[in-house]
Amino acid sequence: MPADASERAYDVVVVGTGSGGKLAAIELARTGRSVLAVEAGRFGGYCPYVACVPAKSMMYSARAGLSWADAVIRRDEATDGGSDAGSATSLTDEGVSVLRGRALLGRPVDGAHQLTARDADGTETHLVAPLVVLATGSSALRPDLPGLDDVPTWTSEQALSAREQPRRLVVLGGGAVGCELAQAFAGLGTEVTVVEVADRLLPGETSWVGELMASVLRDDGVQVLVGASATEARAVDRGAALELMLDDGRSLAADRLLIAGGRAADTEGLGLDAVGVVPTDSGSLAVDARCRVLDESGSPVPGLFAVGDLTEPSSFTHSANYQARIVAAEVDGHGHDADYIAVPRAVYTDPTVFCVGMTQEQADERGIAVRTAAFDVSDVERATLAAAAVPPPGRRTVRGRVELLADAESGVLMGAACVGPEADSWGAELALAVRARLDVQLLTDHIRAFPTWSEAIYPAACTLDGETERRK
Numbered sequence: 002m003p004a005d006a007s008e009r010a011y012d013v014v015v016v017g018t019g020s021g022g023k024l025a026a027i028e029l030a031r032t033g034r035s036v037l038a039v040e041a042g043r044f045g046g047y048c049p050y051v052a053c054v055p056a057k058s059m060m061y062s063a064r065a066g067l068s069w070a071d072a073v074i075r076r077d078e079a080t081d082g083g084s085d086a087g088s089a090t091s092l093t094d095e096g097v098s099v100l101r102g103r104a105l106l107g108r109p110v111d112g113a114h115q116l117t118a119r120d121a122d123g124t125e126t127h128l129v130a131p132l133v134v135l136a137t138g139s140s141a142l143r144p145d146l147p148g149l150d151d152v153p154t155w156t157s158e159q160a161l162s163a164r165e166q167p168r169r170l171v172v173l174g175g176g177a178v179g180c181e182l183a184q185a186f187a188g189l190g191t192e193v194t195v196v197e198v199a200d201r202l203l204p205g206e207t208s209w210v211g212e213l214m215a216s217v218l219r220d221d222g223v224q225v226l227v228g229a230s231a232t233e234a235r236a237v238d239r240g241a242a243l244e245l246m247l248d249d250g251r252s253l254a255a256d257r258l259l260i261a262g263g264r265a266a267d268t269e270g271l272g273l274d275a276v277g278v279v280p281t282d283s284g285s286l287a288v289d290a291r292c293r294v295l296d297e298s299g300s301p302v303p304g305l306f307a308v309g310d311l312t313e314p315s316s317f318t319h320s321a322n323y324q325a326r327i328v329a330a331e332v333d334g335h336g337h338d339a340d341y342i343a344v345p346r347a348v349y350t351d352p353t354v355f356c357v358g359m360t361q362e363q364a365d366e367r368g369i370a371v372r373t374a375a376f377d378v379s380d381v382e383r384a385t386l387a388a389a390a391v392p393p394p395g396r397r398t399v400r401g402r403v404e405l406l407a408d409a410e411s412g413v414l415m416g417a418a419c420v421g422p423e424a425d426s427w428g429a430e431l432a433l434a435v436r437a438r439l440d441v442q443l444l445t446d447h448i449r450a451f452p453t454w455s456e457a458i459y460p461a462a463c464t465l466d467g468e469t470e471r472r473k
């Protein structure tokens with residue numbers, strides 16, 4: 002620590018104020034502890050300004066048939082024009098002290114964590130706290146693609162802050178972010194191509210989900226190339242545009258290349274070595290069920306917690322928020338183990354994807370015998386009613402499916418995949434069922450409102466209930 006650095010002591014220092022860090026700071030302040038939240042960028046992290054919120058705003062605008070210019074106005078309203086004043090105030094209103102700066106862990110002294118926060122002017126503040134919550138999030142991965150530095154690229158953050166609309170966009174990566182942004186930009190009039198190296202879009206989900214998504218995007222005018230690998234990017238028009246070369250000899254012309262190939266935890270420059278912590282092979286931090294950071298030997302580092310994208314089990318705002326509550330409960334003396342069995346995985350395209358729990362592929366990998374049963378969402382009364390309404394020009398009629406997956410012996414629901422209108426809302430019933438480890442039989446003896454999309458769950462559950470081995 003430099004001799005002129007000021008020093009401040011708190012009960013808790015939270016490093017990073019994205020979804021997880023912000024909520025952890027607030028929940029911990031509510032326990033009566035003195036809490037300082039240090040933020041290197043914007044209070045509130047990525048979700049409200051350059052991730053979840055603007056992505057959904059652009060998609061809704063595209064769906065509503067707005068122009069690019071109007072969609073940008075709506076997006077800027079939804080993101081407060083990028084101002085974090087509201088987020089900072091929501092922290093201070095809860096009694097959290099805030100400090101702008103980049104925090105670095107030092108070696109603990111007498112059981113207390115030591116940190117240095119350096120602001121943009123280089124001013125350093127020395128911080129001391131027995132408890133530290135790390136919540137530094139993640140950044141977009143940049144692929145090792147020859148020529149990439151010479152062509153116009155976007156991360157999702159840049160795409161969601163853009164003022165100029167590209168005429169032609171290639172999206173590299175067909176995961177949730179790639180699919181959402183492809184549909185948003187295509188709906189706003191950009192010519193979009195998605196390039197995905199796996200044999201289907203949304204490769205983490207059971208295969209029909211990605212296949213249905215590809216067909217939906219194609220109907221929206223998106224060119225979808227799966228099983229395709231980019232080999233080189235070449236600058237065109239002195240770097241104003243690009244040509245993307247693919248392994249099968251094809252090439253794609255575009256004005257922008259959107260890199261949507263996943264994210265990596267932000268551990269760089271955090272001083273983890275000072276506390277004996279080494280990131281896992283995937284680059285994130287290993288935490289136990291109470292979100293305590295584990296050191297190289299797998300033991301919790303005293304007084305050190307981590308939440309959000311920085312940690313192995315979380316890659317969503319809702320899981321980061323859940324972990325924040327786990328930490329607050331643990332610190333406040335009524336802790337319980339986190340249960341990640343039912344973290345929802347939603348893709349907010351039209352139709353929406355909502356998956357939870359295990360997929361068939363994961364069950365096969367783990368050697369777990371499961372049964373699945375599916376039902377077409379277009380066969381429920383709600384779909385008939387929705388289809389009867391005159392769709393706006395160019396819109397398709399209802400498409401979707403629900404598939405349930407249960408342990409073949411016990412009949413316990415272990416996973417569900419839902420695609421359909423508002424599947425993120427009606428699928429939530431299944432997330433709770435997976436979390437509660439419900440026997441699928443109960444899903445057959447549950448009254449659902451008529452006429453809702455959730456009525457598609459009943460026939461799938463009946464089929465599955467009849468097929469589980471314990472019934473024979």
Ligand SMILES: Cc1cc2nc3c(=O)[nH]c(=O)nc-3n(C[C@H](O)[C@H](O)[C@H](O)COP(=O)(O)OP(=O)(O)OC[C@H]3O[C@@H](n4cnc5c(N)ncnc54)[C@H](O)[C@@H]3O)c2cc1C
Nearest residue numbers: 017019020021041042046047053104138309310316317318
């Ligand atoms: C395009 C897109 C759309 C998404 N949509 C959704 C969605 O609809 N629903 C959903 O649940 N999830 C969505 N996500 C994922 C979601 O954005 C993340 O899971 C969530 O933001 C993670 O929050 P976090 O707490 O890890 O912190 P982050 O939001 O990653 O913020 C971390 C903060 O830490 C700060 N920081 C980093 N290092 C330091 C340091 N050394 N000192 C001080 N501060 C530091 C950073 O400046 C940053 O503000 C989306 C992601 C993307 C990219």
